[in-house]
Amino acid sequence: MRSEKPKPSKILLTGGGTGGHLAIVRSVKEELLRRGIRPCYIGSESGQDRAWFGEDADFEAKRFLPTRGVVNQRGFGKLASMAQVFKATLQARRFIKAHGIEAVLSVGGFSAAPASFAAILTGTPLFIHEQNAVSGRLNRILEPFAKRFFSSYGDDRIDYPVGEIFFQTARLRTEVETVIFLGGSQGAKAINDFALELAPELRRRGIRIVHQTGNLDYERIKGAYEALGIEADVFAFDKELYKRIAQADFAVSRAGASTLWELAANRIPTLFVPYPYAAGDHQYHNARYIVERNAGWIVRQNALKSDLFWDIIDKENIAPVSEKLATMIGPDGARKIVESMLAEGR
Numbered sequence: 001m002r003s004e005k006p007k008p009s010k011i012l013l014t015g016g017g018t019g020g021h022l023a024i025v026r027s028v029k030e031e032l033l034r035r036g037i038r039p040c041y042i043g044s045e046s047g048q049d050r051a052w053f054g055e056d057a058d059f060e061a062k063r064f065l066p067t068r069g070v071v072n073q074r075g076f077g078k079l080a081s082m083a084q085v086f087k088a089t090l091q092a093r094r095f096i097k098a099h100g101i102e103a104v105l106s107v108g109g110f111s112a113a114p115a116s117f118a119a120i121l122t123g124t125p126l127f128i129h130e131q132n133a134v135s136g137r138l139n140r141i142l143e144p145f146a147k148r149f150f151s152s153y154g155d156d157r158i159d160y161p162v163g164e165i166f167f168q169t170a171r172l173r174t175e176v177e178t179v180i181f182l183g184g185s186q187g188a189k190a191i192n193d194f195a196l197e198l199a200p201e202l203r204r205r206g207i208r209i210v211h212q213t214g215n216l217d218y219e220r221i222k223g224a225y226e227a228l229g230i231e232a233d234v235f236a237f238d239k240e241l242y243k244r245i246a247q248a249d250f251a252v253s254r255a256g257a258s259t260l261w262e263l264a265a266n267r268i269p270t271l272f273v274p275y276p277y278a279a280g281d282h283q284y285h286n287a288r289y290i291v292e293r294n295a296g297w298i299v300r301q302n303a304l305k306s307d308l309f310w311d312i313i314d315k316e317n318i319a320p321v322s323e324k325l326a327t328m329i330g331p332d333g334a335r336k337i338v339e340s341m342l343a344e345g346r
């Protein structure tokens with residue numbers, strides 16, 4: 001009698017740097033925990049990886065390796081970073097062997113390089129989730145070696161793995177009583193300034209303001225609202241951001257992939273202002289995917305004007321957009337990724 005191969009249970013999640021990547025790790029981790037599997041994690045000492053997962057007791061084991069981005073460096077800096085990645089790859093390889101890892105999921109970002117290369121070196125099945133509509137450099141290099149490459153854009157798409165809470169708190173928006181301004185995990189000065197420009201008229205109309213500034217700009221923006229005498233819910237970063245998104249009826253936001261799909265899952269109509277310097281202009285292409293399906297609006301940062309905002313609020317009906325968003329994403333993303341890893345891990 002042929003005995004069935006046991007399903008893999010030693011899963012390694014890797015990648016990070018900024019919140020967009022780390023949010024995928026979090027939702028895939030939640031799905032694994034629901035199935036009684038505690039994954040391992042490899043991230044970097046730089047970036048936000050430690051802030052997100054340093055204290056997280058859900059992981060069976062974790063390592064933060066000393067890596068930095070290679071892409072944005074030149075000359076000696078680039079060589080030094082490559083040497084670091086090489087050294088970290090050897091450490092990741094030891095980790096994979098020591099923990100008997102049977103499948104690796106990379107969510108991209110420079111933190112993902114060592115464990116992804118180590119997966120290839122050790123013949124451990126590699127799965128990749130690319131968050132953006134245009135692939136990052138590392139994922140383009142890794143894709144030919146991957147068992148599966150997941151994307152939430154295009155024909156062969158899966159639902160973006162958004163935290164379940166964004167679906168649980170979703171609701172149809174019909175009227176704008178509260179606006180939320182979002183700058184992505186690090187905040188966005190252009191959106192911060194735009195919010196201040198809109199603030200007097202928002203107050204005049206009795207529309208509540210919720211505003212995430214990012215750490216760097218927090219004091220300036222808080223002070224500016226005070227100087228204007230306008231009451232606003234201003235904060236730098238909120239670990240439970242879903243609560244504030246759920247309160248709001250309209251968003252002005254960067255088009256980082258995790259934020260974009262969380263907003264979609266929550267069905268909140270959004271004016272996207274893509275970060276203009278993102279690699280391959282990927283934030284613009286992320287937002288285009290939504291906007292081309294009549295599920296939101298987009299404006300280039302250098303064309304950001306208050307008139308456009310008021311035209312949307314005054315002349316466009318937000319309810320059909322909120323309805324359309326319900327068809328753009330379902331809650332199955334993390335489940336699909338996990339099932340594929342369990343079926344095709346070694």
Ligand SMILES: CC(=O)N[C@H]1[C@@H](OP(=O)(O)OP(=O)(O)OC[C@H]2O[C@@H](n3ccc(=O)[nH]c3=O)[C@H](O)[C@@H]2O)O[C@H](CO)[C@@H](O)[C@@H]1O
Nearest residue numbers: 018019020021023131184185237238241256257258259278
């Ligand atoms: C400048 C840049 O290149 N940014 C990239 C980075 O964005 P960034 O890291 O800003 O990522 P996203 O906007 O995709 O996600 C931010 C995450 O942080 C969370 N959050 C944010 C603010 C807050 O107060 N609390 C909170 O928990 C959001 O809920 C979300 O889960 O990775 C994304 C995913 O690869 C890319 O699409 C972005 O283009």
